[in-house]
Amino acid sequence: MTQNIYDDDAFLQGYCQLPRSVHGLDGAPEWPSMRALLPPIDGLSVVDLGCGFGWFSRWAATAGASRILSLDISRNMLAHARAQTSSAAIEYEIADLETLDLPDRAFDLAYSSLAFHYVADFGRLARTVHRSLKPGGSLVFSIEHPINTAPSTPGWRKDGDGRAIWPLDGYFREGLRRNHWFVDGVEKYHRTLGTTFSALTGAGFDIDHLEEWRPSAAQIAAHPEWEQELDRPMFLLMRAKRSA
């Protein structure tokens, strides 16, 4: 079973301070890039895999999605999401992406923001999502970039000349990483980009977009400290289609 760190009080207290928790999609710097990958939402049946506080699900309801199944492992987050929602199109359910079942050919769009790196068996999940899409449907998702999840001891270092470097090691040593993020022992799974790609193609997907998110010049002007993010890819965004 996936670690449910989002129901840990100390973790959630920290996570709630993040701009993306306070401001929703507008507080997530990669959202404009994610939105650009989406089909027109009006009338679509959507599954939101790891919906968290439900910001995307509510956006999709407002944009005219006919049905949104919003899944998360965290009772606290789902309770908060429900309390914010009046749309009858959204259905919230507790679910563990590790053991997820979904109905066959039910959705036009599967969406997931920064959740798949909590899953140990991504191959199983990719096959489950592929089966759940209608032919022509697509999966749009973001994950932490594997360069970000690989290191045995993540965190910026100073090189001999004073430049900041990202201390890459262990790239091909896939599997569990336990690191400090608000609390000790937050569990994520490192997979190479090649492994993620092959899991998707192996499930039958065609991958038509792969993007390494970087802050725009406007975003760096507004947040000068984000210039550091030009040194190392932080998020990986992909779109995969079910053709038949």
Place this chain on the structure above:
Amino acid sequence: MTQNIYDDDAFLQGYCQLPRSVHGLDGAPEWPSMRALLPPIDGLSVVDLGCGFGWFSRWAATAGASRILSLDISRNMLAHARAQTSSAAIEYEIADLETLDLPDRAFDLAYSSLAFHYVADFGRLARTVHRSLKPGGSLVFSIEHPINTAPSTPGWRKDGDGRAIWPLDGYFREGLRRNHWFVDGVEKYHRTLGTTFSALTGAGFDIDHLEEWRPSAAQIAAHPEWEQELDRPMFLLMRAKRSA
């Protein structure tokens, strides 16, 4: 025009000592992975982009390719390649991948080993190669992995705990890198993986394979020093298809 470092005597003297120069395909640890991406070669029309000493072209001739156009910028390497070849199926030509022209819909397979990172304008090259393929044809290529080309000062470091780390920086600062490789000032072009992917999809390709080469357990047993290559991806292998 692409820097022609392979016609620099001091560089070529160093390069000629590499296992892949001495032993050909069997001296290239990624060759088994590249070969696995190839279609059956018998009867195919092939273009070899950056053929070097011509090892792959000769292999393709032996495997039954009907025609092989073998292109390289280096007169020295082409002269060596010609001297090793008796096959009438192979045609050698001097060419700069930066300004390459190819006939339309002429080839079933475009192949390139570790050459595209010398090219500044990969978008132009991707479009040129796409046009030159017959519908259904494929491009199989390897490049240095962008994690390998990104750093401003490449080379392993020791972290505080004595572990080797790869000092990543400048990932999103694309463009020319000048580094020491046998001689000073060898020019390569750094592009993010996302940029390479988008250049290919933008040219009309469908990408059905993306692989980050790693040494196998058997290769590490034979070359224990290659275990270091598990810490950082060195080569990127891709296959892209022209569907129509």
